[in-house]
Amino acid sequence: MSHSKDQFLNDVFLTLQNYIRESGNSEKVVSVKRPDALKKILPAISDEGVSDQTLVQELKTILDHSVNTTHPMFLNQLFGGFDAAAWAGEVASTLLNPTMATYEIAPIATVIEKRIVNELLEMMGLERGEGIMVTGGSNSNLLAMLCARTDYNPSIRQTGFGHNRFRVYVSAEAHYSFDKAANITGIGTQNLIQIPSNDKGEMIPEELERIIAADIKDGYVPIMVGATFGTTVLGAFDPLPKIARICETYKVWLHADAAWGGGALFSHSARHLLKGIQLADSVTFDAHKTLGTPLITSFFLTKHSGILKNTNRGGGAEYLFHEYDNSEWDTGTYSLQCGRRADALKFWLLWRSYGTEGMIQRTEHLLELARFATKEISENPRFKLIHSNYLNVCFQVHARRDVENINSFTLKVRNALLKEGKAMVNYATRADGTVFFRLVFPNHQTQKGHVSELLKIILETADRIEIA
Structure with a gap:
């Protein structure tokens, strides 16, 4: 590396270090400006490159005009704050820049991810299952719907839907990502049924069973119930044991969206809120929400070993997924993605x-x-x-x-x-x-x-x- 690049990196890290040091004591979380004002602040893209000094100055400008999510008064989203160990993992994952598709390109990152997944599975009582990191809780909920489809009929991945009579059930307080997932999977948003919630924001199991029974009578095919552990607005936890009994009766995949509430795993006083989580077929969990890692640190976890590969397999064998020593550790064969960041490093260093x-x-x-x-x-x-x-x-x-x-x-x-x-x-x-x-x-x-x-x-x- 040239001396100039050494100096550039020193200046960059000094700038970031100063931002971190001062961010918690700054008067404001954000200085609100209109888009046209910000456009004037930013220089135009030019034909010629700019100097390192200019880049450092532009970095300072970007920091000065961004929301300070590390500020203690940033309480707007379901994430916030800063942790040095987690940030070190984020920097390392960018520097190493592997893809998590195969063990041979991401050996230690693969071992770290699998170790974290297994630890979380054990904490949830899903020890015999499997899991993978995904690009957010929304995509984890999407993957749950795909796995529910596979569980109902594995051949759908080749043949497509023979009908449009599938039904998925969520509470009226569930995250909007289920609506997107119903669209993407082809199940259809009109077949995503919202179950009434009580005053606390919890799904009403009796209403769930009544609606499922009526749908079956009308010729619909229930394939998944999406319960929520920690709703976005009220922080409600659906009564999973009662919901699980209904899912068992009607042979329906039970998914628990614990993106927000899953943080109660790391708690003594709130752990009871996750009662019944071991009964779920799959779980969404976000470590970037309450545990202090940077975005994105999301997991899809399931008790059904093999369901991920059955759901996501296809292609890549001619150039990427080869038979070699340790190929059984490849994760690309059961991921929706090909290129996938080593997001486990930040959670590993934090933990x-x-x-x-x-x-x-x-x-x-x-x-x-x-x-x-x-x-x-x-x-x-x-x-x-x-x-x-x-x-x-x-x-x-x-x-x-x-x-x-x-x-x-x-x-x-x-x-x-x-x-x-x-x-x-x-x-x-x-x-x-x-x-x-x-x-x-x-x-x-x-x-x-x-x-x-x-x-x-x-x-x-x-x-x-x-x-x-």
């Missing part, structure tokens, strides 16, 4: 850094933050607690005078909060029109003091809006 007990302590910290926020909100008459479960705390904010609809006022406060950039918290709207802050706690940088400060900022913002 090794803290150990299982350390990971549990980290999760317990997040759960304590959610309990603390719930108490603070409940005890303040300016707030109205809508729902609190797992790491989700949903609430509204009142004006001092009862002069405005609380839904529209809450939305005004949230939008003003975003424009000021001091904190980022999302909101949700229920079917009945109820609008509320959806405060979530995946960020390990957040402390109780930040929660108190956030609630103070929300009230101050509300007061300014009311006066204006």
Whole structure:
């Protein structure tokens, strides 16, 4: 490597190191700008390359105009924060740049991924199964639907559907990725049936059984139920033992989307929320949500060894998948992808850094933050607690005078909060029109003091809006 490139990398890492050091103490999570303003900040693509110094300066510009997801007041998405060990794994996976298709090109990364998969399978009670890393929880839910199709009739992968009478069932609170999966698989979005949920956001098993029985009577073929462990808005956990009994009765594949709630695996106080997970045929799990790895660190896990290869096999034998020593370790034959990043490295280094007990302590910290926020909100008459479960705390904010609809006022406060950039918290709207802050706690940088400060900022913002 030339001396100039040494200097360039030194400058790059110094820039990133300074960003990491200062990000937690910066005044704002984001400086909101319109797209046309950002377009003016960015230079045009030119015919000639630019200097290393220019690139470093442009990197600083990009960092300055991005959302600071490492900030302790970033509580907007189901991920956030920064961990040095996990980031080191991310950097290493980019530097090594293997493809996970074959063992011979990614030997130690393959062993690491399989070891993590086996550990997670054991923790879930699915020891005899298999798993693979995927490009997100949405694709894991898609893979579940494909495996359910294979389980029903393996020949469909060659012949296609002989009819369009398949049915998949999810709760009314399920992630929208199931709708996309129904489209991609050809099952059809009209055949994705939403099962009513109770006030807590949990699927109602009695309604599930009633609808399945009625569909069978009408000539439909149920092939999968998608339960949720940790819904996006309310943090609800579907009652899997009851749902599993229904799936067993009607011989239907049971998938558990634990992308968000799966973090309870690394917990003492919340582990009970995953009751019945060992009954699932397959599970979605995202380590980038509550465990602190960078995007994306997603897993598809199943109790059925061999189902992945039966679902995804096809092609590649003439140039990629050869018979050689250790070829049984190749993962490309049971992946939807060919090129696949070594995403396991960041989770491996994180887990090794803290150990299982350390990971549990980290999760317990997040759960304590959610309990603390719930108490603070409940005890303040300016707030109205809508729902609190797992790491989700949903609430509204009142004006001092009862002069405005609380839904529209809450939305005004949230939008003003975003424009000021001091904190980022999302909101949700229920079917009945109820609008509320959806405060979530995946960020390990957040402390109780930040929660108190956030609630103070929300009230101050509300007061300014009311006066204006």
